[in-house]
Amino acid sequence: MASSNASGNPETRENVTDGENININNSSESVTPTLSSVQVPPNDGRHRRRSSTSKINHPVLECRVCEDVFALQGEKVPRLLLCGHTFCHICLSQLSNHGGRYLHCPLDRHTTELGDSGVWGLKKNFALLDLLERLAGNVESKYSELSQSNKVVYCDENEEHLATLFCTVCSTNLCQDCSKNTHSTRTLAKHKRVPLSEKPRCQPMCTSHVTHSLEFYCLEEKCANSPMICILCKDYGRHQGHKHTLLANIVDEVRGYISDTIQHITTFTSDLGEGIRKISDCVTAIEGTVQYVEGVQGELVPRTNPGTAEAARVRVRQYFNELHATLQRQEDAALSVVDAHVRERMNAMRQQQEDMAILMSQMSAAGIDCERKLEAVINHDIELAATHRQDVLNLLSTVKHQENQFTDLSSQLSLDSAVPVTFTKDNRAHIGPKIE
Secondary structure, rough: OOOOOOOOOOOOOOOOOOOOOEEEEEOOOOEEEEEEOOOOOOOOOOOOOOOOOOOOHHHEEOOOOOEOOOOOOOHOOEEEOOOEEEEEEHHHHHHHHHHHHHHEOOOOOOEEOOOOOOHHHHHHHHHHHHHHHHHHHHHHHHHHHHOOOOOOOOOOOOOOOOOEEEEEEOOEEEEEHHHHHHHHOOOHHOOOOEEEHHHHHHOOOOOOOOOEEEEEEEOOEEEEEEOEOOOHHOOOOOOOOOEEHHHOOOOHHHHHHHHOOOOHHHHHHHHHHHHHHHHHHHHHHEEEEEEEEEEEEEEEEEEEEHHHHHHHHHHHHHHHHHHHHHHHHHHHHHHHHHHHHHHHHHHHHHHHHHHHHHHHHHHHHHHHHHHHHHHHHHOOOOHHHHOHHHHHHHHHHHHHHHHHHHHHHHHHOOOOOOOEEEEOOOOOOOOOOOOH
């Protein structure tokens, strides 16, 4: 996927995923993206996959280890080492599994010391994240402009003119000039013409009986592919004798489902936010904080407020200092136990926090989609409401299922920030209740 020439300069890369394109000039002074289409889908943090930017002609947006494009969140988020090189989260996690507390850069072998949070504690490369967000924002702007251009309505009398009026009697779209010319007679001048924004919504018509509108909804399972029917279909057509209801009732039902889904998403999102906040507070309590205070000469001096992890290490050091040099080896072993426990717990809590953030982002996106569908239903888009009935039911079921899983996870999640370190009679450290 990527190659380097003899001088060590990376050659032009090209990755293709889902037909998206990004062209970035390979220059040491600037990175200028030329964008045709980019999408940044949510990353669930559990599956390795290509990021949203799919066609890359510059290695700055790719991890140099796995050669996958960086993502805004999840396993492919870019993180910085002390040497300045950037790699994705998952690759650094795999490297840290072999190096313990110290991580060696794959490019220059420079050593980076990891804190209690492991790879989670490394800073994200916000410059790259900002570039990815800008690329995604440019595409959304292009899509918005394209969507607006698709809404242009041309005059039915002269296709070179843009329509601004709609004749409710003739059912035609007209520009100002054609409206005056075609409705200049005394009879046609009485026709009601309204702005296009006030154009009445057309009642959906039956495909089998084009003169009759869709008024009923067939409840038979075998008719699920085309449930909307007219009165002729109901009384004389292939839906004769089938169970049915008014299409308006189905629209009201879909409105209720959408409102219920939005309510669940809102509550669920609030619970996710509260869970993330609690985990963040617990992480802060474990890691401690650093505050900057004004020194004697007015300079800012960092002041560390140790967390429970450091407090546990202090207890370990005090205990083994009393045994002097002969117990130095046992002290190192005990510190390793505490470090391993804290690292394992921090990684698990950080992962849970990331999963909740991703899930909250997905729920927010689903909520926005539901609000759009509800707005369409409120605007009496009967055909759209009936068409998306099953989609809304599936979304509501998924939200409820995810909400139940989150409730079970929250009940099992321990947010006690204490690190209960104890010692055995032979001076070994133990995390948990004291062993007799």
